[in-house]
Amino acid sequence: MDAIVNLYRKDRPATDTADVARRPTREEAEAAVRTLIRWTGDDPDREGLVDTPKRVVKAYEQLYSGYNEDAGEVLDRVFEEVEGYGDIVVVRDIPFFSHCEHHMVPFVGKAHIAYYPSGGVVGLSKLARVVDVFARRMQTQESLSAQIATAIDEYLKPRGVALLIEAEHMCMSMRGVQKSGVSTITTQFTGVFREDPAEQARFMMLVRGAR
Numbered sequence: 001m002d003a004i005v006n007l008y009r010k011d012r013p014a015t016d017t018a019d020v021a022r023r024p025t026r027e028e029a030e031a032a033v034r035t036l037i038r039w040t041g042d043d044p045d046r047e048g049l050v051d052t053p054k055r056v057v058k059a060y061e062q063l064y065s066g067y068n069e070d071a072g073e074v075l076d077r078v079f080e081e082v083e084g085y086g087d088i089v090v091v092r093d094i095p096f097f098s099h100c101e102h103h104m105v106p107f108v109g110k111a112h113i114a115y116y117p118s119g120g121v122v123g124l125s126k127l128a129r130v131v132d133v134f135a136r137r138m139q140t141q142e143s144l145s146a147q148i149a150t151a152i153d154e155y156l157k158p159r160g161v162a163l164l165i166e167a168e169h170m171c172m173s174m175r176g177v178q179k180s181g182v183s184t185i186t187t188q189f190t191g192v193f194r195e196d197p198a199e200q201a202r203f204m205m206l207v208r209g210a211r
Ligand SMILES: Nc1nc2c(ncn2[C@@H]2O[C@H](COP(=O)(O)OP(=O)(O)OP(=O)(O)O)[C@@H](O)[C@H]2O)c(=O)[nH]1
Pocket: 100, 101, 102, 139, 140, 141, 142, 169, 171, 172, 175, 176, 177
């Protein structure tokens, strides 16, 4: 993963030399929320809002928890005793919540992941966990797609990875152009899925097929 993504990893102490790399304290983060409340025109000292900065910072810890997580650790455990199974594995309809890096407003959708195992399979829940490792960061849908597929490709070394993400971006629904119900679809293919259009078609058929 690149340096920016890892900037605030727990195992990397912040450096004092560059202020940009210094992780703010919880108190500084709470003060920033107070400023935003005042910016909206409300009173951060009224009863209903007085604990809001604390709650928002706590919520951010969960919503942006992906910065503290590592896809390699999630995908570390491979099961090799699968009786020689080497055909496609598809995990579809993995729900996720992310935040666009332009507005820090949610985008919400589903990820569909397939891979062709080579030498072992990974626990199915781990694929859903990898989605969250990257979704719980500030993202574009394109980067999210590339990061998930690349991580599975690098750590599992399968014969190929296919990924389709469909999502609605609240920054398009609630504000700006204000078009709701718009679905954005991104795909990412590696290995046999990239090389063979028939494999892409099979993936699409399994993702879109009978439910
Ligand atoms: N490619 C891409 N664009 C995104 C994503 N999420 C949000 N956007 C877009 O990012 C763009 C930011 O455009 P700007 O012109 O810089 O910002 P803005 O003035 O807030 O734009 P509007 O949303 O059109 O009001 C908008 O077109 C958003 O729809 C994403 O995941 N991928």
